[in-house]
Amino acid sequence: MSRKILIVDDLATNRIILKVKLNAACHETLQAVDGSSALRLAREEQPKLILLDMVLPDISGIEVCRKLRADPATWHIPVVIITASTDRESRLRALEAGADEFLTKPLNEVILLARIRSLLRAHETESELRMRSETWGELDLAEGETVFSMPGHVGLIAAEPAVAMNWRNALAPHLKERISILSPTTALSDRPQGGVPDIYLVAANLGAQGSGLRLVADLRSRVQSRHAAIALVLPEAEPEAAAMALDVGANDLLTLPLDPQETALRVTLHVRRKRRADQLRRSVHKGLRMAITDPLTGLYNRRYAIAHMDRIANKARETGRRFAVMLLDLDRFKSVNDTYGHVAGDAVLETVASRLRDNLRPADLVARIGGEEFLVALPEATLGTARLAAERLCRVIGDHPIPLPEGRGAVTVTISVGLALGPDLAPETRDPAATARDTLARADAALMAAKTEGRNQVTISSAA
Amino acid sequence: MSRKILIVDDLATNRIILKVKLNAACHETLQAVDGSSALRLAREEQPKLILLDMVLPDISGIEVCRKLRADPATWHIPVVIITASTDRESRLRALEAGADEFLTKPLNEVILLARIRSLLRAHETESELRMRSETWGELDLAEGETVFSMPGHVGLIAAEPAVAMNWRNALAPHLKERISILSPTTALSDRPQGGVPDIYLVAANLGAQGSGLRLVADLRSRVQSRHAAIALVLPEAEPEAAAMALDVGANDLLTLPLDPQETALRVTLHVRRKRRADQLRRSVHKGLRMAITDPLTGLYNRRYAIAHMDRIANKARETGRRFAVMLLDLDRFKSVNDTYGHVAGDAVLETVASRLRDNLRPADLVARIGGEEFLVALPEATLGTARLAAERLCRVIGDHPIPLPEGRGAVTVTISVGLALGPDLAPETRDPAATARDTLARADAALMAAKTEGRNQVTISSAA
Numbered sequence: 001m002s003r004k005i006l007i008v009d010d011l012a013t014n015r016i017i018l019k020v021k022l023n024a025a026c027h028e029t030l031q032a033v034d035g036s037s038a039l040r041l042a043r044e045e046q047p048k049l050i051l052l053d054m055v056l057p058d059i060s061g062i063e064v065c066r067k068l069r070a071d072p073a074t075w076h077i078p079v080v081i082i083t084a085s086t087d088r089e090s091r092l093r094a095l096e097a098g099a100d101e102f103l104t105k106p107l108n109e110v111i112l113l114a115r116i117r118s119l120l121r122a123h124e125t126e127s128e129l130r131m132r133s134e135t136w137g138e139l140d141l142a143e144g145e146t147v148f149s150m151p152g153h154v155g156l157i158a159a160e161p162a163v164a165m166n167w168r169n170a171l172a173p174h175l176k177e178r179i180s181i182l183s184p185t186t187a188l189s190d191r192p193q194g195g196v197p198d199i200y201l202v203a204a205n206l207g208a209q210g211s212g213l214r215l216v217a218d219l220r221s222r223v224q225s226r227h228a229a230i231a232l233v234l235p236e237a238e239p240e241a242a243a244m245a246l247d248v249g250a251n252d253l254l255t256l257p258l259d260p261q262e263t264a265l266r267v268t269l270h271v272r273r274k275r276r277a278d279q280l281r282r283s284v285h286k287g288l289r290m291a292i293t294d295p296l297t298g299l300y301n302r303r304y305a306i307a308h309m310d311r312i313a314n315k316a317r318e319t320g321r322r323f324a325v326m327l328l329d330l331d332r333f334k335s336v337n338d339t340y341g342h343v344a345g346d347a348v349l350e351t352v353a354s355r356l357r358d359n360l361r362p363a364d365l366v367a368r369i370g371g372e373e374f375l376v377a378l379p380e381a382t383l384g385t386a387r388l389a390a391e392r393l394c395r396v397i398g399d400h401p402i403p404l405p406e407g408r409g410a411v412t413v414t415i416s417v418g419l420a421l422g423p424d425l426a427p428e429t430r431d432p433a434a435t436a437r438d439t440l441a442r443a444d445a446a447l448m449a450a451k452t453e454g455r456n457q458v459t460i461s462s463a464a
Numbered sequence: 465m466s467r468k469i470l471i472v473d474d475l476a477t478n479r480i481i482l483k484v485k486l487n488a489a490c491h492e493t494l495q496a497v498d499g500s501s502a503l504r505l506a507r508e509e510q511p512k513l514i515l516l517d518m519v520l521p522d523i524s525g526i527e528v529c530r531k532l533r534a535d536p537a538t539w540h541i542p543v544v545i546i547t548a549s550t551d552r553e554s555r556l557r558a559l560e561a562g563a564d565e566f567l568t569k570p571l572n573e574v575i576l577l578a579r580i581r582s583l584l585r586a587h588e589t590e591s592e593l594r595m596r597s598e599t600w601g602e603l604d605l606a607e608g609e610t611v612f613s614m615p616g617h618v619g620l621i622a623a624e625p626a627v628a629m630n631w632r633n634a635l636a637p638h639l640k641e642r643i644s645i646l647s648p649t650t651a652l653s654d655r656p657q658g659g660v661p662d663i664y665l666v667a668a669n670l671g672a673q674g675s676g677l678r679l680v681a682d683l684r685s686r687v688q689s690r691h692a693a694i695a696l697v698l699p700e701a702e703p704e705a706a707a708m709a710l711d712v713g714a715n716d717l718l719t720l721p722l723d724p725q726e727t728a729l730r731v732t733l734h735v736r737r738k739r740r741a742d743q744l745r746r747s748v749h750k751g752l753r754m755a756i757t758d759p760l761t762g763l764y765n766r767r768y769a770i771a772h773m774d775r776i777a778n779k780a781r782e783t784g785r786r787f788a789v790m791l792l793d794l795d796r797f798k799s800v801n802d803t804y805g806h807v808a809g810d811a812v813l814e815t816v817a818s819r820l821r822d823n824l825r826p827a828d829l830v831a832r833i834g835g836e837e838f839l840v841a842l843p844e845a846t847l848g849t850a851r852l853a854a855e856r857l858c859r860v861i862g863d864h865p866i867p868l869p870e871g872r873g874a875v876t877v878t879i880s881v882g883l884a885l886g887p888d889l890a891p892e893t894r895d896p897a898a899t900a901r902d903t904l905a906r907a908d909a910a911l912m913a914a915k916t917e918g919r920n921q922v923t924i925s926s927a928a
Binding site: 003025026028048114116117118120121124184185188189190213214217218220221222223226244247248249284287288290291292295303 | 467489490492512578580581582584585588648649652653654677678681682684685686687690708711712713748751752754755756759766767
């Protein structure tokens with residue numbers, strides 16, 4: 001990303017005026033004189049924002065905006081359309097084309113710069129999320145379409161419910177979104193009736209219930225609404241108040257009387273953007289889950305198991321209660337794969353995994369740490385309870401044949417288990433990680449012994 | 465987390481006054497009458513914030529604060545100490561004990577609520593990060609200590625450099641942090657000389673250079689400073705301006721004349737908190753990297769390779785240029801493990817991985833998708849270029865013996881390669897993912913053929 005702002009205008013004077021204003025606010029700029037060079041620069045230079053004149057010599061600003069939005073290389077760049085015209089039609093067309101804002105010349109500098117700050121702030125947050133979720137792959141597109149086609153939820157907050165009801169009546173014909181009327185109090189409650197809105201429309205003047213600006217700040221600080229979109233509804237264009245609202249965290253400004261069609265377009269845009277950010281957050285979360293799980297069985301993987309063993313040892317030192325570790329290995333598993341094929345082998349591993357999980361306590365850890373090798377860690381265990389658990393696991397695996405896929409019958413597999421009880425750790429023990437490693441090594445030696453002594457059995461490490 | 469605010473005060477009237485104020489601002493509350501019940505409630509209920517009276521019947525508020533900070537279950541909860549005393553010593557002790565803020569009775573409601581909003585906002589951001597990084601394991605503690613012991617960087621911004629220089633002279637004796645003097649312009653530049661500060665101290669009045677409040681908003685919107693701490697320096701206690709500054713994104717407020725010791729304590733606190741958040745962000749990033757890489761070789765893993773294949777097929781449809789896939793398998797690798805042991809086997813896999821990586825283009829994908837099986841995807845390939853690449857890989861592996869660890873000599877391994885060229889995709893092709901799967905299956909069949917026909921060779925799938 002070039003971190004520059006792209007100015008698109010065919011008139012040199014206009015470009016220079018904007019450049020001076022932006023440079024004074026410490027933004028670097030790029031310039032384009034027509035639509036096609038704007039599109040090329042947007043792709044190549046990845047500006048952080050585009051200020052786009054509506055009237056250009058080759059293609060219209062609207063068309064440029066539409067093309068920017070359709071191109072995966074540029075769709076995320078914020079676009080502000082600037083025009084001398086004040087007509088409503090152009091404004092609606094600009095928003096329909098995907099413009100983030102529409103400003104009329106002569107530009108109010110305070111508003112322009114506050115808009116830029118607000119768009120950049122939102123854009124950076126989204127970029128950061130996108131960068132993270134792209135580390136591990138694409139969005140789950142199937143989920144994406146379901147999410148985007150679900151209607152959103154709009155919350156209206158005005159000084160009087162009657163005012164909000166008027167807004168609702170005006171907006172409803174233009175929106176597929178569900179619309180709720182809220183008071184400042186219900187808006188701030190932890191679990192608002194009807195769910196948390198995707199976007200709040202907040203009147204700047206809430207009468208006896210305080211200032212809309214403060215409510216915006218309050219919504220931004222609450223866990224349930226901090227990622228929602230917020231538009232402040234101002235009685236008239238007041239540049240200073242408007243700028244402050246954007247800086248406090250409003251995503252958009254609307255002026256009374258509300259233009260229903262324009263408001264609906266803006267609301268739709270914000271709902272879509274908020275959904276995208278929610279999806280990116282989920283995708284980061286999913287990526288992080290993947291880092292610690294085994295894809296076949298859904299159990300934790302080796303990496304997680306080793307880290308978690310350290311925590312269990314640490315906890316044992318704090319509580320003074322010992323922990324136990326088992327290493328489990330399927331006996332002669334290769335012959336299952338060789339006889340029935342890999343698909344059957346995978347099905348056996350899945351069944352073994354779910355039997356292990358179902359026969360342990362929630363606090364116990366079960367992980368698949370190798371092809372047919374599993375680790376079980378039991379916090380707060382005694383040798384007695386751990387041995388009983390190990391013997392139970394042997395039985396639940398070995399006593400019941402495992403059905404094979406495609407009706408190919410069933411196969412009986414057995415496991416060998418090596419069990420070791422962690423040492424009695426004094427609180428001053430320096431290195432619980434070393435303790436975890438030692439205990440694991442003892443469990444491994446016990447597993448070797450179980451294999452040598454005929455398999456399908458539990459062997460307990462004698463040293464402790 | 466209970467999402468409640470814990471009020472700790474031994475006087476019922478004080479608790480009721482606070483409870484009424486907080487309820488009016490839609491915060492639910494919990495109450496404690498002494499230090500020990502405060503500590504218990506903090507652990508059990510996990511309040512989102514604690515308002516703590518300085519004087520309590522059992523242990524002092526300072527002591528409660530210290531204990532909260534020392535306990536892993538409560539150290540992250542924001543604490544505001546409230547007191548009737550205005551003496552400087554208590555204030556310093558409260559900050560030293562880890563309090564986030566210190567407010568004097570009678571409480572100014574505007575300031576109290578703005579502080580709460582600001583602390584909750586910061587706290588929620590940190591909680592979200594922490595939750596994510598904990599999904600996959602603990603922080604890298606070794607890294608943590610290095611990071612926290614490095615001195616931070618403080619940027620001072622006042623109307624005149626002479627004023628900032630006075631601040632620096634006053635603060636320097638109390639801080640190990642490096643201190644820079646910046647103008648609003650240098651503070652906003654992309655790559656400020658001397659690096660980006662961890663914390664900015666910004667004068668509310670910047671004279672001819674505008675308002676400090678606006679600069680705070682501007683710093684919050686810039687990619688380099690958006691995660692930094694910011695304290696606004698006010699000429700006097702002005703509740704409305706102070707509240708606005710917090711809502712716009714300042715983390716702290718300081719009043720002139722600066723108390724050097726208090727300022728230093730606050731700066732240190734903010735630097736530490738910012739470092740912790742930076743570390744959490746890195747740890748999320750690292751977790752996401754782990755989700756897509758093979759820990760032994762550092763190559764991409766199977767999960768990533770399959771997702772990436774879909775993208776390559778999609779791209780091929782867009783550009784009209786074909787892609788190729790190779791599946792590579794080490795010949796008779798089991799004998800290496802059996803003869804030389806797993807450690808030697810792992811070393812061989814690592815060397816093979818780095819030879820593959822070094823002999824492909826940056827845009828090509830190399831992944832380890834099984835024990836000794838690798839996948840290579842070549843975007844924009846022809847059968848000719850892909851075959852040359854495959855033959856080159858065969859040679860760079862088979863022609864040079866691989867040294868074994870611990871001076872145990874070297875071993876020569878060969879690979880078999882199955883190669884398939886993706887089909888010529890029409891732009892209207894519905895499902896690039898299916899194309900990717902088909903091509904992979906053809907490469908797999910070709911690999912089987914290579915194995916059957918004597919290994920150490922490239923076999924090309926005939927169908928395309």
